[in-house]
Amino acid sequence: MGKLLCDSSTVAETFQSSSPTVAWRDPPAKSAPLDEDPIEALDLVDQSTADAWDAVLGLEDQQRRHLQRLHAKGVLWKHPEEDDSSLPQKSMVFRLSHGGEVSSDGNCLFTASHKAMMAAREVDARELRRRTVRRFLEDYGSASVEERDVISDVIRHLYAPDLRAGWGIHVIQEVKLLAKKDERVSLDSAIDELLQLGMQRELAAESIYKERCIPVSDGPSWAKYMLISGSPDDEYDIITLQYTEEGLLTIDENREGHAAAFGDDIAIECLATEFKREIYVVQAHGSDAMVDEENCVFFLPHRPRTRICEPPFFLFMKGTGWCGAGADHYEPLIAHPLSFVSQEKVAMVL
Known part of the structure; x- marks a missing residue:
């Protein structure tokens, strides 16, 4: 299960340093124009492949149709960093496929992230959890007293x-x-x-x-x-x-000791920072959320506090209401790089 109870932008702000002695984030960078950066990657999957979203359980028709459209047309990600970033491609188009079910044991943020990242076998979900906490402690330890107070306020609220x-x-x-x-x-x-x-x-x-x-x-x-x-x-x-x-x-009372800590926005940002990648939580809401089909899927970005050096990865949450009823479980999305598609033809620009 997962937890998205606070605005990720608020969490990000709490980790940004106003002190010149603490390097929380690299200097602001400029986004590269799309037309300067054609991608040369080849499609990893056949464009005519049947859409795997048909087999995903728990989706309403409007959610499924919207996700199928994203899958068919792709989403365009623009690198937000400056031109000297270590990532060679500044704009990439991805086809998003459902990566399968993961266990609802409280570890789903890290299990789903492991699948979505297609991480090495030696880096399992428990190792991702440990690295997330280690990154948090390192950054928290270098923060000012005022910054720590703000972070503690967020944690108490949760x-x-x-x-x-x-x-x-x-x-x-x-x-x-x-x-x-x-x-x-x-x-x-x-x-x-x-x-x-x-x-x-x-x-x-x-x-x-x-x-x-x-x-x-x-x-x-x-x-x-x-x-x-x-x-x-x-x-x-x-x-x-x-x-x-x-x-x-x-x-x-959790007498068997089986309860795990659900991943939250703080953990997602730390995970993004650890791997120098943006993480997008793709949240799909149903008809009882009083949103139309065009607005039933949200992309919630989590930026790393360092320069972005790898493409983003994506996590999926499906809900049945505006308040996220049912949307407390992360599942992996597999992002297949596609040949370059113009901005006008993709389903969404991130």
Whole structure:
């Protein structure tokens, strides 16, 4: 599953440095004009190949038609960096095909990215997760105090929200806590002590977890959280407290330790930075989102904080409503480079 709860542009801004001593981003670059940069790549797939979108489950007719049109005509990506970039081709046309299902185990951002990137076998989804967190910590460590405060505000909004606010937008809000695996027995003992005093089970658990576990509320705690893949090797377990406006709804105590940290916009930007590539999340909304067919597919860009040296890769999310109902799972898109097509003939210019 995935998480797209904050504007990626906001996250990007939090990582940009206003201090001349911290090199968060290379100097602004100029985009290369399209007519100066014809691509010479050959088609990797036959233009007449049957569209694989017919076999993708869970799509409405308007979503499928729009995605088939993107597949048939291609999308044009223009390199946003300056002419001396290490990427030789400044404009590329891609045909986007669905890359197949991936497991809904909380690791889908990294599993889907691995497939979409067509990464080497030795770089598996868990390694992508580790590299994402390492990149975040390196960049976070070089940030100013003010920048870290902004980043922490974003993280708190995602994982430790103010339960006095936000109810005009959300029906249920979640608070994420981290429990050390080797402390679960002592946590249970403390909960049992409160039960013996007559406290209700969920209220006792809420009290102990909030007192003794780590809230995901800043950069270091986000890094601990994002490393969790649901493996026995994880240092922490994820505890999830769910609230309605009336109070505590339920607690997911994750006693088997299988819960993984869902990828979010911060993770996507760090992944983009690590590999010096743009990442586009292609989100398709259904008819209940009150959008017409021409506007039912969105391309959400995530820019790296360094010079772009590789072509972009693409991830897919399919939703059934404007608020993203059902759109919490990433799937891979395979981008096939095509022969040069004029800007007027492609389905979309990114």
